[in-house]
Amino acid sequence: MSDAIxxxxxVPDYAPPRSRxxxxxxxxxxxxxxxxxxxxxELPVFESTELFVRGVGESTDVVSKEMYTFTDRxxxxxxxxPEGTAGVIRAIIENRLDKAGLPVKLWYAGPFxxxxxxxxxxxxxxxxVGVEVVGSDDPAIDAEVIxxxxxxxxxxxxxxxxxxxxxxxxxxxxxxxRDALQDFLLTCDLDPExxxxxxxxxxxxxxxxxxxxxxxxxxxxxxxxxxxxxxxQHYASVREFLAAMGVTWRENPRLVRGLDYYTRTTFEFVxxxxxxxxxxxxxGRYDGLMAELGGSDMSGIGxxxxxxxTLLACEAEGLTPFKxxxxxxxxxxxxxxxxxxxxxxxxxxxxxxVSCDMAFDFRSLKxxxxxxDRLSAPCVGVLGESELxxxxxxxxxxxxxxxxxxxxxxxxVLEFLEGTNREVRR
RNA sequence: GUGGGUGUAGCUCAGCUGGUAGAGCGCUGCGUUGUGGUCGCAGAUGCCGCGGGUUCAAGUCCCGUCACUCACCCCA
Numbered sequence: 001m002s003d004a005i006x007x008x009x010x011v012p013d014y015a016p017p018r019s020r021x022x023x024x025x026x027x028x029x030x031x032x033x034x035x036x037x038x039x040x041x042e043l044p045v046f047e048s049t050e051l052f053v054r055g056v057g058e059s060t061d062v063v064s065k066e067m068y069t070f071t072d073r074x075x076x077x078x079x080x081x082p083e084g085t086a087g088v089i090r091a092i093i094e095n096r097l098d099k100a101g102l103p104v105k106l107w108y109a110g111p112f113x114x115x116x117x118x119x120x121x122x123x124x125x126x127x128x129v130g131v132e133v134v135g136s137d138d139p140a141i142d143a144e145v146i147x148x149x150x151x152x153x154x155x156x157x158x159x160x161x162x163x164x165x166x167x168x169x170x171x172x173x174x175x176x177x178r179d180a181l182q183d184f185l186l187t188c189d190l191d192p193e194x195x196x197x198x199x200x201x202x203x204x205x206x207x208x209x210x211x212x213x214x215x216x217x218x219x220x221x222x223x224x225x226x227x228x229x230x231x232x233q234h235y236a237s238v239r240e241f242l243a244a245m246g247v248t249w250r251e252n253p254r255l256v257r258g259l260d261y262y263t264r265t266t267f268e269f270v271x272x273x274x275x276x277x278x279x280x281x282x283x284g285r286y287d288g289l290m291a292e293l294g295g296s297d298m299s300g301i302g303x304x305x306x307x308x309x310t311l312l313a314c315e316a317e318g319l320t321p322f323k324x325x326x327x328x329x330x331x332x333x334x335x336x337x338x339x340x341x342x343x344x345x346x347x348x349x350x351x352x353x354v355s356c357d358m359a360f361d362f363r364s365l366k367x368x369x370x371x372x373d374r375l376s377a378p379c380v381g382v383l384g385e386s387e388l389x390x391x392x393x394x395x396x397x398x399x400x401x402x403x404x405x406x407x408x409x410x411x412x413v414l415e416f417l418e419g420t421n422r423e424v425r426r
Numbered sequence: 427g428u429g430g431g432u433g434u435a436g437c438u439c440a441g442c443u444g445g446u447a448g449a450g451c452g453c454u455g456c457g458u459u460g461u462g463g464u465c466g467c468a469g470a471u472g473c474c475g476c477g478g479g480u481u482c483a484a485g486u487c488c489c490g491u492c493a494c495u496c497a498c499c500c501c502a
Contacts, residue, residue, distance in 0.1 A: 306502030
């Protein structure tokens with residue numbers, strides 16, 4: 001035991017029973033996109049380092065100090081993907097998806113990697129569900145994307161989350177604003193480290209958590225007051241569509257994202273029940289990214305939702321467990337001949353989509369019943385000598401305790417299960 | 427990367443001023459012949475994170491280390 005191998009630092013396992021909730025969350029977060037006509041894309045977990053350096057931005061913390069980068073046998077620099085957007089855009093360009101109908105609407109899910117110090121809700125291998133749309137400037141698509149995430153959270157039963165929204169401007173209005181902000185920051189009293197950040201990425205100083213900085217920032221010029229006419233119009237329109245969809249949000253002019261590519265509509269979902277790592281999802285427009293990565297100059301928008309953090313949020317709101325059982329019937333054969341019958345019966349039921357399990361290892365009826373109870377099996381099928389004689393099985397409804405003798409056929413068992421008309425899931 | 431906290435049975439934890447370990451839950455079995463969830467009885471399980479030091483003696487003190495955890499930072 002002393003030399004048992006542990007998982008690498010900061011990497012979570014999702015073991016039963018929590019793994020059931022994890023799957024449920026991932027499913028719920030992606031379902032709205034599927035319903036909205038988004039197609040699935042499966043991407044490699046590692047890419048050329050260059051993709052992230054160019055796509056995400058060299059000055060970002062993610063790229064400059066949080067990537068898992070190594071050299072492969074062909075002396076190529078490879079990086080475990082730290083986020084999803086760059087890879088999706090690369091794949092769209094490479095597969096020429098943008099040459100077919102526009103907009104291209106895609107969703108994906110899977111693990112991402114960042115070499116950070118782990119803490120509550122922050123892992124070195126993190127799970128995200130994401131969506132990307134390329135080839136549309138329509139503010140209605142911004143609203144759709146945001147609503148997709150909103151709906152995902154809602155469908156899980158989450159109530160205490162907030163949607164923060166702002167616009168970061170475009171290539172014409174952001175640079176002048178950036179200069180204005182930088183001028184302002186020069187007048188502030190900042191520590192050397194923050195001063196340096198003001199040089200490289202002044203926007204990031206806006207959402208500094210420290211009180212001393214925050215007080216000074218209350219006077220800072222804001223992007224929303226410096227938007228060009230087009231951006232102003234676009235942002236107004238996005239909000240109009242959001243309202244029409246019944247989405248509620250908070251204006252947060254100090255919202256900043258850590259990835260360089262964001263433009264215009266930018267948003268973040270926060271949940272106060274998670275401690276310091278309160279962001280459960282975020283995204284926005286990235287109108288220059290396609291061109292930056294060597295594709296045609298097309299606009300894009302997307303989001304990444306933290307599957308891990310969303311599960312944490314659900315737990316914080318007491319919504320879990322989502323399902324208390326993963327099997328519908330548990331069979332208990334009492335002898336060798338009965339085992340043969342049950343095995344065959346289960347095979348048929350599983351083909352019909354009924355999940356079932358049985359007592360192995362010749363357990364006593366008593367202990368098998370206990371086991372069924374522990375599995376929260378809603379129904380138990382007992383098959384002993386007497387049932388075998390009549391070609392039947394005793395079906396028991398565990399909630400009521402009532403039992404019924406039915407023919408040992410898949411159809412009859414199915415009929416019994418439907419007759420118990422329980423609520424299978426919430 | 428920087429700081430703080432914690433590390434004892436599967437889980438949650440107790441163990442006072444040093445004398446080689448305990449509770450609850452869970453688990454296994456039994457309470458007679460083929461039925462769970464309640465109850466009763468019995469039982470199993472610990473390199474007390476790891477390494478070193480002090481001591482006649484360390485879970486208990488000291489040092490180191492690793493892991494977990496919270497916060498900074500960053501972000502999902």
